């Protein structure tokens with residue numbers, strides 16, 4: 001009896017830590033893993049890749065005037081040389097990374 005309760009506790013803890021890990025995959029983490037190589041850690045696209053692909057910095061007026069939904073659509077369906085992310089990221093992940101990118105848009 002005591003063993004099975006203990007086992008259930010272990011199982012519950014394992015499930016809990018897996019689900020919190022999923023939640024802890026913040027927009028910042030996704031952005032750094034998937035987006036920063038092109039858009040830069042600060043969103044300014046000042047790296048060689050950013051320059052080569054002519055990526056606009058987050059401070060560019062044309063980026064500033066995009067709303068969240070337009071940015072989500074750009075990432076989901078692709079824009080210019082940026083590939084579509086709908087196959088590799090969930091809607092939540094796309095929204096989270098866009099929201100993080102938007103913290104650079106000032």
Ligand code: HEC
Pocket residue numbers: 031034035036037038039053054055056057063066071072074075079080081082083085094097098101
């Ligand atoms: C291979 C390089 C590359 C990667 C990786 C990349 N992008 Fe882009 N992104 C681009 C290019 C190129 C454009 C279109 C050029 C432009 O207008 O800046 C663009 C456009 C955008 C735009 C529209 C605003 C803008 O700058 O024109 C947003 C928002 C955006 N990307 C967010 C993201 C997010 C979020 C990720 C990660 C999930 C990501 N990008 C990954 C290259 C990339």
